[in-house]
Amino acid sequence: MLKYDPGSGRLFVTDPTADGSPLVFDTNDGLLCVAPSDVKIGSLSLPSRSASSNGVTSTVIDVNSDHSIESVTPGATVVRGLLRTSWASGSHPLDDLWRSASGSHLDLLYACGSTTSPQTDTNYRYMTGMAFYSFFVDDNVLYMNERVVLRAQDPGAPPAITLTRPACTVYYRLLVGSFAV
Amino acid sequence: MTVWRLKHDEDTGDVAIYSVPSHASTDDSPLTDPLSNADRLQFHSGHIYPSTTPALTQEVDVTIPSQAANRQFSGTIVLFDHGFSDACMVEGYIVDLGGERVDLNGSVPVYTAISGFATWVALCSTSTQVILRYWGMTPAFSSARPATSFTVVVSAFDFLASGPAPTGDPDLPRVLVSPTRVQFGRGRFDSARRYIRRLATGTGIKPLATGPTVAIVGSGAGPVVQNITGWRWRYACAGFVAQTVYGWNTSTTSGGSYQAPFIRVTF
Numbered sequence: 001m002l003k004y005d006p007g008s009g010r011l012f013v014t015d016p017t018a019d020g021s022p023l024v025f026d027t028n029d030g031l032l033c034v035a036p037s038d039v040k041i042g043s044l045s046l047p048s049r050s051a052s053s054n055g056v057t058s059t060v061i062d063v064n065s066d067h068s069i070e071s072v073t074p075g076a077t078v079v080r081g082l083l084r085t086s087w088a089s090g091s092h093p094l095d096d097l098w099r100s101a102s103g104s105h106l107d108l109l110y111a112c113g114s115t116t117s118p119q120t121d122t123n124y125r126y127m128t129g130m131a132f133y134s135f136f137v138d139d140n141v142l143y144m145n146e147r148v149v150l151r152a153q154d155p156g157a158p159p160a161i162t163l164t165r166p167a168c169t170v171y172y173r174l175l176v177g178s179f180a181v
Numbered sequence: 182m183t184v185w186r187l188k189h190d191e192d193t194g195d196v197a198i199y200s201v202p203s204h205a206s207t208d209d210s211p212l213t214d215p216l217s218n219a220d221r222l223q224f225h226s227g228h229i230y231p232s233t234t235p236a237l238t239q240e241v242d243v244t245i246p247s248q249a250a251n252r253q254f255s256g257t258i259v260l261f262d263h264g265f266s267d268a269c270m271v272e273g274y275i276v277d278l279g280g281e282r283v284d285l286n287g288s289v290p291v292y293t294a295i296s297g298f299a300t301w302v303a304l305c306s307t308s309t310q311v312i313l314r315y316w317g318m319t320p321a322f323s324s325a326r327p328a329t330s331f332t333v334v335v336s337a338f339d340f341l342a343s344g345p346a347p348t349g350d351p352d353l354p355r356v357l358v359s360p361t362r363v364q365f366g367r368g369r370f371d372s373a374r375r376y377i378r379r380l381a382t383g384t385g386i387k388p389l390a391t392g393p394t395v396a397i398v399g400s401g402a403g404p405v406v407q408n409i410t411g412w413r414w415r416y417a418c419a420g421f422v423a424q425t426v427y428g429w430n431t432s433t434t435s436g437g438s439y440q441a442p443f444i445r446v447t448f
Binding site for chain 2: 009010013015016024033035039058078094097098099100102103104125126127128134145149150153173175177178180
């Protein structure tokens with residue numbers, strides 16, 4: 001039902017077919033509004049990441065990269081929609097599942113055990129590998145942040161152990177919008 | 182008092198709701214040039230307004246089963262069938278987790294051990310169902326992780342994994358106003374549907390993150406892993422915080438001070 005409050009000038013719409021006739025639209029508020037040019041559909045290919053340790057020295061991965069995707073309409077800062085990720089080899093628990101695109105998306109979990117020379121501890125004691133992807137808008141540009149940290153198990157002595165997060169493709173279907181308030 | 186105008190453009194077929202300086206004003210620029218007049222615009226039929234319905238918004242109690250120590254695990258909890266032709270955009274929140282309302286933005290840690298081992302959940306969609314996927318690791322030095330139960334409210338939206346963004350139906354009128362239903366822009370707005378709405382009061386049924394929700398601090402470089410503090414992570418959005426509080430060397434630490442940007446919305 002469309003209603004007008006002459007005292008405030010407010011225009012609003014309720015749904016009388018639903019319990020309690022909830023408010024659906026109100027000129028005091030704002031709907032998430034997306035310009036057609038701010039529908040962003042595509043994919044990003046990310047390289048594999050490898051960390052290694054031979055028990056004497058270790059090479060770690062510590063990546064914090066903002067990948068520029070496209071410009072968006074000024075004022076459009078709210079990213080919603082869908083994303084899915086796919087590893088080039090192997091799989092992870094969310095492989096190829098479409099998920100809510102906002103926030104930070106966990107793509108890798110890895111933990112290792114203690115250095116117990118000359119053996120390798122197989123107990124999970126230290127959270128030594130995580131990867132996240134996050135979409136955001138800064139200065140009218142849509143970005144995807146890639147955050148990866150990775151350290152391989154210290155084997156206690158050579159040879160080295162190498163741990164690899166495979167190359168990954170992030171597919172996205174995004175709505176980048178704004179609110180009127 | 183703001184004066185609002187609902188008007189359609191006979192030439193283009195566009196419909197808009199926008200503010201005007203006065204009832205007598207002839208300034209209809211938000212209708213004809215919406216991108217340059219966004220600050221005066223409440224609705225324009227040329228834009229996209231993702232929507233759900235009351236039937237596609239469901240409250241579901243979920244339980245993530247207990248997990249033995251020293252293992253990786255994952256699982257799926259089916260929430261409901263969405264009925265679309267493909268996977269769809271999903272939005273939702275946890276009604277109460279640690280006393281906070283928690284948005285299901287990205288991956289959310291719903292159970293965290295002090296050393297950073299956690300159970301993460303992500304709201305997902307298959308081609309037929311809305312699901313909650315959980316995964317995580319349990320450390321070797323603790324006993325089994327207990328089951329975790331909470332209630333989620335989740336909506337399936339009309340933006341799918343294939344096809345165009347939601348548009349109007351050319352068979353619908355530009356404006357329909359009846360005692361039971363209101364439609365603008367050939368159904369781009371429909372009172373029978375529900376839209377993500379930001380209230381002028383700043384309140385709302387759930388937070389909505391507008392940027393990353395997780396930060397990682399520290400360094401993983403250095404001598405053998407157990408001798409350094411290591412990386413620590415922190416999830417923080419709208420009052421809900423989960424983070425590493427013990428370093429690899431068992432020192433007391435934290436995941437830093439990051440807070441995700443967010444607004445509150447309703448739908």
